[in-house]
Amino acid sequence: MWRKDRCDLPHNGPAFAAAAVVCVGVVLSYIPQAMRIRLSRSSVGLSPWFLFLGATSSACAMFNVIVLQWPIVRCCATLSGLSCLEHMMGILQVSLQWLMFTIIFVLFLMYYVVDNSPLCRARRARRPQGAAHETDRLNPPAEADDGQESSASESDLEEIHSHFNQSYGAVSPDVDIRPHETHAERDHTTYSNIPRAMRRILEVYYLPGEQEEITGKAGTVQEWHLGVTLAWITAGFWVFCAVLTMALLAMHAHHRYIRHWARFLGITGTVLAVLQYLPQIVHTARARLVRSLSIPTMMLQVPGMVLFVYALASREGPDWTSLLAYIAAGTLQAILLVLCLCWRVRQARLHIDDYGRPL
Template structure:
């Protein structure tokens, strides 16, 4: 499904969908879900955001919302063709597969942020200042979700020109963020010299999956280069990130040691802060009343 659709394209562009592409798209949909599970499990066991860039969490969530907003609006054109009876059942289902895929991918990406927010909140292994920044990220992502919902309502209720304008704006912003969202995480991993909570198995699944997903978008009826080029670049950048993590963990063999040192430092800082807080409470309780 194209991010940018010309105004003179009709329902015929969705005809002749490929059965092979349909099967691959369905498999990729399940693959998207499976690829995020190692990251969720790692956050659950680690109970820390150490190694995860807050900018990566922000840009990753927002790029997914931009993409979802775009595809909801653009896919509504095909849904109109389905309702009018100009497309058969097979072509209708095929025309909505990208909406399903991107909707699932958006949900999975935002769940990383949700897991970090809820599972690390009271953890001794979580840097408190970093957690406050992640809370701010949660606020921004929530606000973005509300704004996008309003955009969808306005786009679907307004004229076709307005729908195109909103969809293409979100598509452009999605492309931009999808391309650059890995840069802060690459910088963080390079600086720390260990992956931390970042899941290597997740990237092992998603990196080749990103190239396959790019191919399915490329071969989807009505596809445009703008609908797949951002995923191609993102898969390449994620591959760079994966190579860094593998190098630090398996080649240099220093990943676990550096991560352990970082976590120990955070625990000591949190314990020190907790002792100071208890001491302050005892001082206040023992102070004489005036």
């Protein structure tokens, strides 16, 4: 039996193999979510509170395990490299969990789209009623003082359209313009009799272009500012925990105080993990859309959490305070996964994509 005053740590092959699989799985499971944000170039749909609580709870869990396994870290000076790595796998897997979740938070800030331009609001106003209903939640109406500006922009677009119809008789508001067509293809198939200079005006002010592609992927300025504020709070919380943890360990504080700090981190991480998925569940339930959430990521992580908890429990040092946060997070993530699957079925029935845009 392993004792804190000795470094003759027992070898546990199955536990080491499980921890190695978990470490690889943690990284792979977050790749679909990161790629979804990167390829769609939008992170709208992820709740800032969900990311904040997840980043802070995973940080608490990481420092909890570091404190509880610190005697093993000190033993690495007398162990071989492979043996040290084997007994450090608990710290490695919770650190990877924290790192990957933090990366998703960073991607959220990098790819959050805000578009409140009058032109985009006018385009949304001209959309079919069904499509507008799905995007209203993502693009709230402008404030009362913007009403005249939006109406004026829409009126201008109608005047432009009327002018082209009267002059060239080539443009119809119901014309079927395929999104995958290039501007050059549209020149020949839709309005080939319009002079080139006029075509450019029409492309900018009437036809769907790059700006139209973000419709449905745009969020609010308020949510963006909230995300930035919570990111700074997360960074400050991480620095505080890191400094205090390292100070207690470096000063060889009384064992009782270190255990109290570890228990505080574990309980705090559990509370934050329980609260973590509640904002995201509410956020997704109100939107009735999957949006930027990755279903493959959740399908990998929900069953993988069982193996994660087993691998962590088999390490020397971690106790129930280390495990409870991940058990709570895995349970609530399963609820979020079921909700997203239900919305995906609904989207297929309504023929809309994950952002509420007509297919």
